[in-house]
Amino acid sequence: EAGVAQSPRYKIIEKRQSVAFWCNPISGHATLYWYQQILGQGPKLLIQFQNNGVVDDSQLPKDRFSAERLKGVDSTLKIQPAKLEDSAVYLCASSSNRVGYEQYFGPGTRLTVT
Amino acid sequence: DQQVKQNSPSLSVQEGRISILNCDYTNSMFDYFLWYKKYPAEGPTFLISISSIKDKNEDGRFTVFLNKSAKHLSLHIVPSQPGDSAVYFCAASAGVLNTPLVFGKGTRLSVIA
Numbered sequence: 001e002a003g004v005a006q007s008p009r010y011k012i013i014e015k016r017q018s019v020a021f022w023c024n025p026i027s028g029h030a031t032l033y034w035y036q037q038i039l040g041q042g043p044k045l046l047i048q049f050q051n052n053g054v055v056d057d058s059q060l061p062k063d064r065f066s067a068e069r070l071k072g073v074d075s076t077l078k079i080q081p082a083k084l085e086d087s088a089v090y091l092c093a094s095s096s097n098r099v100g101y102e103q104y105f106g107p108g109t110r111l112t113v114t
Numbered sequence: 115d116q117q118v119k120q121n122s123p124s125l126s127v128q129e130g131r132i133s134i135l136n137c138d139y140t141n142s143m144f145d146y147f148l149w150y151k152k153y154p155a156e157g158p159t160f161l162i163s164i165s166s167i168k169d170k171n172e173d174g175r176f177t178v179f180l181n182k183s184a185k186h187l188s189l190h191i192v193p194s195q196p197g198d199s200a201v202y203f204c205a206a207s208a209g210v211l212n213t214p215l216v217f218g219k220g221t222r223l224s225v226i227a
Binding site: 042048 | 156
């Protein structure tokens, strides 16, 4: 079974530029999450999708961050415009619709904003 | 306001000995707890979990203990191996179905040969 795929793995941009990250979850997993992990911290949820609907985006900075999950499979997370404090690893995770599930994480995209 | 706390940023253990990683939580609604292991440049990998209806779960060299009254859980690794050297994250969720995980800051374990 293929794992969660993410691209790009690394990205360096200047502040005020825009950037997009892509995630392909494990086949059949209905739930998809985007987490932000700042250096020295644990992952923090940005947004959760159930199929192609948003379940929780309460911690997503909506003035600059947006995310979509078309057709309930792949997802894209966008930042526009980027700030220095957005430098972090962006992790995508997916899970199946079972109680006691585990979330499976992709390798992440390391973003550096200069 | 950290709901999941891992108060030891790092831990160093000799190969073959026991590693004990600790985690405390504050939210009484949490009823499912997980440990993830993370190597550099990789995403977190699920290790072991425990439901609040249990106080112990064992999987090979890994055992997780849950003390609900103290809101405390621990991960025991016996015997520790050099390949166990990684950052370990404690995570919790307020059950039902597909709820987001709340993570601690992680503990870096170094197993010395």
